[in-house]
Amino acid sequence: MAGGAPVPRRSHPARVHQHEWLADLLGGRPRLGPHALASGKTAVAALGDVDLDAVMPVVAAVNAYAIGAVRREIAERRAERATGMDEKRWQTSLGPYLERTFATGRFPAPATVVHDAAHLDADRTFRIGLDFLLDGIEARISR
Numbered sequence: 001m002a003g004g005a006p007v008p009r010r011s012h013p014a015r016v017h018q019h020e021w022l023a024d025l026l027g028g029r030p031r032l033g034p035h036a037l038a039s040g041k042t043a044v045a046a047l048g049d050v051d052l053d054a055v056m057p058v059v060a061a062v063n064a065y066a067i068g069a070v071r072r073e074i075a076e077r078r079a080e081r082a083t084g085m086d087e088k089r090w091q092t093s094l095g096p097y098l099e100r101t102f103a104t105g106r107f108p109a110p111a112t113v114v115h116d117a118a119h120l121d122a123d124r125t126f127r128i129g130l131d132f133l134l135d136g137i138e139a140r141i142s143r
Contacts, residue, residue, distance in 0.1 A: 023074040026067045050141050058137055065133050069126045076122075 030036055043059050050058070080086050085093065102111035120128070 017073070017077070020074045020077065023071045026071060027064075047141075054141060058141075061133065061137065062130075065130060069122075069129070073122050 040059070043062075044055055047055055047058060076087060079090075083090070098111075098114060101107060102114070
């Protein structure tokens with residue numbers, strides 16, 4: 001980030017998968033203990049000499065992205081257990097409906113994405129999305 005140390009870009013910890021209950025706690029008011037303050041210190045240090053009024057929106061955006069990704073993955077795991085269908089089987093079950101719907105010509109953009117886009121795993125999707133977010137933050141701060 002501008003003026004600060006580079007922000008490491010790595011995927012979310014797989015450890016969250018071992019503690020699914022964590023998803024139900026994420027997103028509320030943070031508990032401000034020493035670990036939370038140390039994490040905040042690291043985030044502010046990574047931002048360097050960024051306008052003080054930008055610090056909290058940047059931290060909130062990155063946190064919201066990470067929390068959303070974790071919650072989505074845990075929701076997917078819970079759905080898999082509840083239905084007995086992994087993501088691939090669920091997508092296959094939707095195939096006939098999507099083909100009929102796309103054949104109407106009313107949804108050309110989603111049809112193109114479903115047929116032609118790369119379908120990445122959750123970790124790769126997370127990393128690419130995080131890169132988009134951080135690049136956008138960096139561009140905004142650099143202005």
